[in-house]
Amino acid sequence: MTTVALVALFVVVLAVVALAVIIVWPWMRIVPESERIVIYRLGRFRSIRGPGLTVVFPWEQLERTIDARNQPTEVEARVFAFGVPNTVTLSFWYSFDPARAVGRDREKLSRLVQLSEMERRSQMEIMVRDSLGTQVSALEEDSPLPKDATIPERALALGVGKPRCAKLLTWLKRDLRRALPSLGIILDDSHNIVFSGRRISPEIIEAFSRNRSRTLNKEWLKQNADELRGLGLTNEMLAHMLASSTEGVDAGHLQKVMLSGAAATEVEVGMGQGNETVTTAVKQEAQSARPQPPAQETEPVPEHLTERDLAVLKTVPRAENRRKSA
Amino acid sequence: MPLKEIPRYRPTYREDEIRLIARLALRGDSMGFVGIAGVGKSNVVNFLNEGRIGEVAGKEAEVLLFPVVDGTYWQRTPGSLWEMMLDALKRSTKHLPQPQQDKILPMDQEERTLDKLRAMLEWFCRDLKYKVVFVMDDFDEVFKTGPIEMLELLNGLRSEGNREALSYVVFTKRLPHVLGRTHNLNIENGSKFYDLFSKDIYALEPYKPEDAYQMLVHLNEKDGKPLQDAEIRQVFRLAGGHAGLLRTVFRIWADEGTPNGDPTTYFVNKHDVREECRRILAHLHEDEQAVALKLARREDVAKQKPVVTHLARRGLLLSKQTNYAWFSPLFGRFLGTL
Numbered sequence: 001m002t003t004v005a006l007v008a009l010f011v012v013v014l015a016v017v018a019l020a021v022i023i024v025w026p027w028m029r030i031v032p033e034s035e036r037i038v039i040y041r042l043g044r045f046r047s048i049r050g051p052g053l054t055v056v057f058p059w060e061q062l063e064r065t066i067d068a069r070n071q072p073t074e075v076e077a078r079v080f081a082f083g084v085p086n087t088v089t090l091s092f093w094y095s096f097d098p099a100r101a102v103g104r105d106r107e108k109l110s111r112l113v114q115l116s117e118m119e120r121r122s123q124m125e126i127m128v129r130d131s132l133g134t135q136v137s138a139l140e141e142d143s144p145l146p147k148d149a150t151i152p153e154r155a156l157a158l159g160v161g162k163p164r165c166a167k168l169l170t171w172l173k174r175d176l177r178r179a180l181p182s183l184g185i186i187l188d189d190s191h192n193i194v195f196s197g198r199r200i201s202p203e204i205i206e207a208f209s210r211n212r213s214r215t216l217n218k219e220w221l222k223q224n225a226d227e228l229r230g231l232g233l234t235n236e237m238l239a240h241m242l243a244s245s246t247e248g249v250d251a252g253h254l255q256k257v258m259l260s261g262a263a264a265t266e267v268e269v270g271m272g273q274g275n276e277t278v279t280t281a282v283k284q285e286a287q288s289a290r291p292q293p294p295a296q297e298t299e300p301v302p303e304h305l306t307e308r309d310l311a312v313l314k315t316v317p318r319a320e321n322r323r324k325s326a
Numbered sequence: 327m328p329l330k331e332i333p334r335y336r337p338t339y340r341e342d343e344i345r346l347i348a349r350l351a352l353r354g355d356s357m358g359f360v361g362i363a364g365v366g367k368s369n370v371v372n373f374l375n376e377g378r379i380g381e382v383a384g385k386e387a388e389v390l391l392f393p394v395v396d397g398t399y400w401q402r403t404p405g406s407l408w409e410m411m412l413d414a415l416k417r418s419t420k421h422l423p424q425p426q427q428d429k430i431l432p433m434d435q436e437e438r439t440l441d442k443l444r445a446m447l448e449w450f451c452r453d454l455k456y457k458v459v460f461v462m463d464d465f466d467e468v469f470k471t472g473p474i475e476m477l478e479l480l481n482g483l484r485s486e487g488n489r490e491a492l493s494y495v496v497f498t499k500r501l502p503h504v505l506g507r508t509h510n511l512n513i514e515n516g517s518k519f520y521d522l523f524s525k526d527i528y529a530l531e532p533y534k535p536e537d538a539y540q541m542l543v544h545l546n547e548k549d550g551k552p553l554q555d556a557e558i559r560q561v562f563r564l565a566g567g568h569a570g571l572l573r574t575v576f577r578i579w580a581d582e583g584t585p586n587g588d589p590t591t592y593f594v595n596k597h598d599v600r601e602e603c604r605r606i607l608a609h610l611h612e613d614e615q616a617v618a619l620k621l622a623r624r625e626d627v628a629k630q631k632p633v634v635t636h637l638a639r640r641g642l643l644l645s646k647q648t649n650y651a652w653f654s655p656l657f658g659r660f661l662g663t664l
Contacts (some may be wrong), residue, residue, distance in 0.1 A: 074419065078372075087399075118421040122377050134548060171637055199399070303507060305613045310636045312512075313360060316342050316528045 016070040027055050029062070034069045036099075037062050039114045045110035066113065070095040070188055074196060077129040081136045082145050082154040089197035090128060092176075096120065098184030116249050123183055131179060135171045139164060155200050169193050339537055340370055341382055343530065347374070347495055348383035351390050351459045354490030356523040362640060363529030363609040364570025364602055367497045370530070371463045374495075375418070388642050390457050391450065392495075393418040397464040403546050404476040405436040407468070411460060412443045415450075422456075426448035440479075447483060451491035458488075461521070462496045469498065469505035474517060477509070481519040496523060497530070499609040510621030532567030532653050541569065552580040564589060566654035567641075570602045575656070594659040603660035618642070622661030 001128045031037055031050030039056060040063045048066075049056075055180050075090050102108040115123070143164050145157055158165050173193045180187055187193075221228075343359070350357050361367045373379075373393040388561060393414035400406055425445055427585030450456045462468070469477075484492045502639065503512035503520060511520040533541065542558045553561070553576070561579060565571035578596055579585070585592035593599050607615055617633040619650040620626075621643075627634055637643045642657075 078368075087396075098485055121421050126376055137548065276460050305504065305633060305636070307632050309504055310502060310632045312503065312524070312527050313636060313639050314526070314528050314640055316346055316531070319345075 016083065024055060027057055029054050029056055034067065036066050036068045036097075038064050038066060045106065045113065048109065048113065054120070059303060064113070066098075067117070068095055068097055072191075074127045075125050076197075077132050079129075079132055079136050081191060082149070082157045084151065084154045084157075086158065087197075088132075088158075088195050090172075090193060091196040092173075092193040093188035093191040094124075094180065094185050095188065096184055097186045100186055101181035101184045115183075120183055120185070124185060127135040127179055127183065128176065131172060131175045135168055135175060138171065139168050143167065158195075158198070160195055160198075165195070169195070200325065339373065339382065339540070340533075343370060343528075344373070344382040344606065347459075348379055348387040348390065348530070350526060351457060351495070352386065352495055354457065354493050355526065356496070357526035357528065358502055358523045359495070359528055359530040360640070361497065361499065362568075362642065363499055364568060365530055365532055365603045365641070366569035367463065367530060369569060371461050371497065374459075374461055377418075389455070390459055391415075391418050392461050393458050394461045394463055397462060397466065397468050400468055402467075402471055404473070404479070405439060407476060408436065408443055409438040412439055412446070414460070415443065415446050419446070419450060422450070422454065426454075444483065447488055447492060451488045455491075457491045457493070460492075460494045462494055464498070465496050465502070466498045466500060466505050469502050469509075470512075472506065472509050474509040474511075477502050477506075477511075477517060477519040481517075481522060484522070493518060494522065500611055502527065504611065517589040519612055529640045533569065533572075534567060535562065536571055538562050538565075538567040538569075541572055542576055545573065546580075549580055557584065560589060564593060564654065564656050566652075566656055566657070567608075568602075568657075570605070571599070571654055571656060574598045574602050590655050590659050594656050594663065599656060600660060606657065607661070618661055619664060622658060622664070 029037065029049075030053055033051045036048050036050040037054070037056075038048055040061045041059060043061075045063075046060060048070075070093060072091060072093050076087065077090065078087050080083065080086075098112040102112065145154060149157075156162070158168065169192065173187065176193070177187045177189070259300050347357065359370075359541075366385055371394055375394045377388075377392070379390055379392070380388040393411070395410045395414050397406070399410065401657065447458060451458055455621070480494065492503060494501065505526070506517075506520070509517065511517040512524065522539065532538070539562060542553075542561055546553050557579065561575050565575045574596075578593065578598065594603075607618065610618065613633055614637060617627055617630045617637065620630070621634070634643065638645055638650065642653055646652055651661075652661075
């Protein structure tokens with residue numbers, strides 16, 4: 001081929017390429033590393049593209065852009081662990097990568113990309129909380145605490161650095177690694193899941209000191225009951241002293257039951273964590289031998305519920321009742 | 327694949343309560359729920375917090391946001407309440423565009439928090455047109471302790487241009503105005519905050535049979551199906567629709583196997599069941615406790631008929647023609663042992 005022909009051929013090829021680039025250029029997209037684009041064709045899901053240079057043809061639509069960054073997040077959850085309520089904050093790293101999560105299954109890909117960020121986030125939180133609850137239950141079975149474990153021991157069972165905590169986080173990571181891809185989410189294995197925050201109810205913290213003082217009160221009253229009776233304190237007074245230092249027992253209720261007048265009345269009062277009970281006995285013959293305290297020395301009776309009070313509460317309207325009346 | 331096949335909630339979980347909340351909240355109205363201890367208040371709160379109201383109440387309810395404030399963590403100061411409300415609002419709007427930070431902030435910490443709360447409410451309610459419904463869970467102590475000025479500020483947040491877009495759903499174990507007797511909430515001009523929901527205080531009753539059954543089936547599935555269907559129904563019969571008792575009885579049955587002899591006698595002697603029943607009783611008002619004990623001892627309660635009706639309204643008693651039955655045979659038997 002002569003030089004002229006070669007040059008002419010070269011020019012033609014160059015022109016064709018240039019024309020192609022000019023035509024295709026507006027359809028070209030540069031997708032950053034942190035993003036992916038969802039392509040629909042004639043209204044149906046076609047593919048996920050990126051990162052890098054990609055072409056979106058005129059008969060295709062760029063339906064949405066998805067954030068594919070590897071990013072940290074936190075999910076707060078409330079969970080009962082070993083009988084103690086905890087509010088924990090779980091921290092982990094993840095990325096939304098549906099192609100990696102479900103491979104080439106176009107139907108699954110199509111479903112995943114239709115979720116909005118908000119919906120996916122919400123479902124992820126539900127899944128994390130659910131998994132946490134399941135793994136805590138499994139941990140309680142696998143590594144139970146002794147039946148007589150105190151509240152502090154129960155509260156500290158999931159302390160950071162404790163073997164149970166490490167086991168829980170390992171199981172949680174394994175479970176989420178398996179489950180999160182159903183949302184197109186990939187857990188970043190290079191970062192551990194950690195508890196970045198944990199709160200225990202102030203009631204539990206109060207219970208530490210209350211438990212201690214309750215035990216002391218009970219022991220002291222038991223040991224000194226005879227001496228106290230000798231000083232003129234009646235069984236009712238002793239029971240009231242004990243009840244008023246015992247969490248969850250209504251002192252007024254206890255008093256009313258005891259004063260309601262059976263020949264021998266026994267009241268069993270559950271003391272909380274253990275199986276301890278306190279039994280107080282009022283025997284008719286013992287009562288008659290001992291002078292009753294005057295009425296004004298007892299605790300004032302709590303304010304009663306009036307008819308006006310009781311009229312406040314309503315019943316939730318039920319759909320089945322409305323259907324019946326219709 | 328989803329983690330579990332049996333969902334925790336049916337599509338119509340607490341359908342009537344959820345629809346009621348949605349209906350009132352969409353109007354910007356507040357309300358209260360009074361429920362016995364362990365009846366499942368927290369499950370309703372979690373359901374709202376997870377943004378699932380649309381599943382029961384329809385798409386129009388998706389404009390509702392439910393930040394949850396847990397009253398058990400309240401530090402007994404107004405400042406801590408504002409902090410909790412601000413945190414709750416931030417958590418429930420994490421997925422939404424956030425407002426610009428105000429560059430001029432008050433020096434006082436409490437004022438600063440309140441200002442941020444107001445700014446966020448203005449942004450979400452007025453600018454983004456959402457309706458914010460603060461869920462005040464376990465609010466008994468707040469009503470009891472006050473101060474009244476703090477409660478009135480809750481109404482004040484509404485008055486600042488958010489009237490139809492900000493409301494409250496309050497959960498307590500006792501009637502709010504009885505808890506807050508010292509503040510005279512229910513007298514005329516007593517409390518504008520209380521007036522917001524005083525006409526809409528509802529009893530949160532134990533679960534309907536379908537919801538209780540769903541809960542048990544879910545627990546059973548999670549646990550590897552230790553119970554047969556007939557046993558699940560037995561658990562429901564013993565515990566009524568009370569979430570705490572359902573969980574406790576199920577746990578004992580799953581751990582210890584089918585009870586020997588009469589199941590009611592067997593379970594009422596279990597420590598955990600007695601604890602749960604004790605908790606229910608302890609959180610009732612003294613008058614409710616007294617009438618409950620009288621009913622258990624089959625004494626005459628003709629003079630306390632309004633309290634009996636009140637207990638029935640709370641779901642503790644089920645009306646059966648000429649007399650009443652307890653929502654749970656276990657609870658009835660427990661009362662009888664006192």
